[in-house]
Amino acid sequence: MEVARGLLGQVLVHGDAAGRIVETEAYLGLKDLAAHSSRGVTPRTKVIFGKPGHAYVYFIYGMHECLNLVAEPEGEAGCVLIRALEPVAGIDTMRERRGRENIRDLCSGPGKLTQAMAITRAQNGLDVTRGELTVQQGLAEDLDIRVTPRIGITKSADWPLRFLIAGNPFVSKAPKR
DNA sequence: GAAGTGATATCCT
DNA sequence: GGATATCACTTCG
Numbered sequence: 001m002e003v004a005r006g007l008l009g010q011v012l013v014h015g016d017a018a019g020r021i022v023e024t025e026a027y028l029g030l031k032d033l034a035a036h037s038s039r040g041v042t043p044r045t046k047v048i049f050g051k052p053g054h055a056y057v058y059f060i061y062g063m064h065e066c067l068n069l070v071a072e073p074e075g076e077a078g079c080v081l082i083r084a085l086e087p088v089a090g091i092d093t094m095r096e097r098r099g100r101e102n103i104r105d106l107c108s109g110p111g112k113l114t115q116a117m118a119i120t121r122a123q124n125g126l127d128v129t130r131g132e133l134t135v136q137q138g139l140a141e142d143l144d145i146r147v148t149p150r151i152g153i154t155k156s157a158d159w160p161l162r163f164l165i166a167g168n169p170f171v172s173k174a175p176k177r
Numbered sequence: 178g179a180a181g182t183g184a185t186a187t188c189c190t
Numbered sequence: 191g192g193a194t195a196t197c198a199c200t201t202c203g
Contacts, residue, residue: 025198034198036185044185062182064199081198111199153198 001026003071004080004163009140012085014117014133017093019085019107021138023164023171025150027068029077033155037077047125048077055133057114057124064111067119069128069135083151083162085113086170109172 004026011020027035029048036058037048047056048070056068056079072078085107087094094106094116107113114120119133128135144166149158151172164171 027198036198039186042186058198059184060197061199062184062197064182066198068198083198109199150198 001161001163003069003078004161005145006140007069007080007082007135008145008163008165009138009143011088011136011138012082012117012134013089013136014119014123015090017090017117018088018136019113019117020088021082021084021135022086022168023082023084023162025081025083025163026071026161027079027081028161029072029079032159034150034153034157034159035077035079037079045077048079050074050125051127053127053129055119055123055126055128057119057121059121060111065114065120066110067114067117067123081110082113083110084108084164084170084172085117086168087116104170108170 004024007021029037037045051074052070054070067082068079070079087106098116106116123133126133146166147160148162150162
């Protein structure tokens, strides 16, 4: 939860593309049945049990990749799903990759932002403190952070583990009205 | 509101 | 080895 909050406002950079993190969800490891890591170490989930600060990328629904960042020390499980970005750089490249023009359609969802940023399972396990895929310091002062239940899950669906920047137009679900 | 897509884990021989 | 159920989504109606 601490990492999920702390990532809001930071900037994800991959090649020439960059986006400011505006929406995240926390996944709590063994006791959280909505987390991939809740069933223990498998070939897929071994990255989550590895070192913090590394990327966990998985493939879901037959067509989408989703990016998480490992949040707990090695041997423990816990990660943060990156749900939405505010595009900062490489916006025309994002438009080409997404096949969409509207800037709000580029990174406003976990499957969309991986496509816009060209993140795939090829980046699974990378250290995001250095190398091709990194998280950099962004404007994270005095954010109005809102907490809600997580999206799209059935187990532990009422836990308040989704964090977003209030009023930001680039979150995955557009504000009502 | 529903279809579409394929990897993964789990259970079965 | 194989079958089945599940899935943290997006798109187009």
